[in-house]
Amino acid sequence: AQSVTQPDIHITVSEGASLELRCNYSYGATPYLFWYVQSPGQGLQLLLKYFSGDTLVQGIKGFEAEFKRSQSSFNLRKPSVHWSDAAEYFCAVGAEDFGNEKLTFGTGTRLTIIP
Amino acid sequence: GAGVSQSPSNKVTEKGKDVELRCDPISGHTALYWYRQSLGQGLEFLIYFQGNSAPDKSGLPSDRFSAERTGGSVSTLTIQRTQQEDSAVYLCASSLERGWGETQYFGPGTRLLVL
Numbered sequence: 001a002q003s004v005t006q007p008d009i010h011i012t013v014s015e016g017a018s019l020e021l022r023c024n025y026s027y028g029a030t031p032y033l034f035w036y037v038q039s040p041g042q043g044l045q046l047l048l049k050y051f052s053g054d055t056l057v058q059g060i061k062g063f064e065a066e067f068k069r070s071q072s073s074f075n076l077r078k079p080s081v082h083w084s085d086a087a088e089y090f091c092a093v094g095a096e097d098f099g100n101e102k103l104t105f106g107t108g109t110r111l112t113i114i115p
Numbered sequence: 116g117a118g119v120s121q122s123p124s125n126k127v128t129e130k131g132k133d134v135e136l137r138c139d140p141i142s143g144h145t146a147l148y149w150y151r152q153s154l155g156q157g158l159e160f161l162i163y164f165q166g167n168s169a170p171d172k173s174g175l176p177s178d179r180f181s182a183e184r185t186g187g188s189v190s191t192l193t194i195q196r197t198q199q200e201d202s203a204v205y206l207c208a209s210s211l212e213r214g215w216g217e218t219q220y221f222g223p224g225t226r227l228l229v230l
Contacts, residue, residue, distance in 0.1 A: 032215040044221040051215060090158060102148070103148075103219065105159075
């Protein structure tokens with residue numbers, strides 16, 4: 001069965017600093033990988049996704065992620081964070097399991113931005 | 116256009132009572148998903164509908180949980196004889212078609228508290 005690990009529960013960065021959120025996955029086949037963001041009181045919003053092809057994926061809000069098969073990783077990056085980026089970030093792997101198409105999520109990383 | 120809507124936004128109930136949670140997907144979306152977000156379990160997949168059919172219901176936590184979808188649109192998640200461990204945020208998502216090329220759009224969730 002597929003699984004996702006986000007090793008960092010909480011990260012604090014200064015506004016304007018760079019950001020990297022870690023994600024490791026376990027899945028037997030080629031994974032479909034996603035990053036979602038959840039702002040306080042908001043639903044989940046898709047930031048970016050990887051299916052195949054170029055391993056560096058660009059998303060919304062200036063985020064990017066790099067798929068590294070050898071490391072089973074799909075880390076999310078942003079060169080310069082803004083206060084509005086404070087939120088919870090979820091990495092997910094998509095799989096088909098007994099006819100179900102389901103996303104398996106990591107436990108999330110809460111991002112705090114300090115001035 | 117309108118996004119995925121869920122009602123009620125908050126529900127407080129007493130242990131042992133039944134509750135119904137409603138999801139209105141984006142118009143024209145054929146695939147619909149239910150997830151649960153709780154402190155102990157993170158984000159977990161519950162069930163997926165393609166049209167009115169759910170290929171597999173084994174993701175539902177117990178036989179107290181059931182879900183249906185009618186007319187290829189609205190879906191209802193019913194929890195019978197609620198227990199305190201059912202307290203969570205229940206998220207619904209929809210996508211235009213099945214398949215990972217389609218983005219899942221999430222609703223704001225229903226926050227359920229079982230006293």
